[in-house]
Amino acid sequence: MKDEIARLHAWIKEVPSKLQAFEEPELALRPQPGKWSKKEILGHLCDSALTNLQRFVRAQHEPLPYKVLTYNQDQWVERMNYRNLPxxxxxxxxxxxxxxxxxxxxxxxxxxxxxxxxxxDGSWVTLDWLVTDYVDHMEHHLNQIFRPFE
Known part of the structure; x- marks a missing residue:
């Protein structure tokens, strides 16, 4: 888990300065209908963090096997109103x-x-896998924000 923690801390340090390179209208612009803006992608990552915090705690203490909580990502992004927030x-x-x-x-x-x-999907994984998947998922979306043409 040391690698995942180091990756998280590196992004926590890097993202604020990288995000400042964008103007607010660019952050709110949807690249095409049905696609999230950069702000909405970052908001989705907030929703993912909220959801995964619960998963990481519950998977340690609830009866095993822990059934992973799911959520409708598009509904969360819409209801949280990320596109219109600063x-x-x-x-x-x-x-x-x-x-x-x-x-x-x-x-x-x-x-x-x-x-x-x-x-x-019915698959069995470990809490370790969930943690690694969380960080991989976060990096995938941060790369969509900061390196959209690579």
């Missing part, structure tokens, strides 16, 4: 949530990382 508001939320995610991950005992979890 980017600084969304950024602050993202930073605070991911600092907490890193804290929770850092305190998961090794034996609990092996706890069984059942994901939406």
């Amino acid at each position: 980017s600084g508001h969304i950024l602050n939320l993202w930073v605070v949530l991911n600092k907490q995610v890193a804290e929770v991950i850092a305190n998961i005992p090794d034996e609990r990382l092996l706890h069984s979890c059942r994901i939406a």
Whole structure:
């Protein structure tokens, strides 16, 4: 988990300065109908952090196997109104949530990382896998924001 925590901390440090390179209208612009704006992608990552904080705590303490919570991502982005919020508001939320995610991950005992979890498609994974998948997912979306043409 040290690698995942280091990756989280690196992004927490890097994202604020990188986001400042964009003007607010550019952050709110949807590249095409049905696609999220950069602000909405960052907001989606806030929703992901909120959801995964619960997963990471529940998977340690609820009866096993833990059934992973799911959510409708598009509805959350819409209901949270990220497109119309100031980017600084969304950024602050993202930073605070991911600092907490890193804290929770850092305190998961090794034996609990092996706890069984059942994901939406019916597959079995471990809590360790969920943590790695969270960071990979976050990096995928941050790359959509900051390196959209690579």
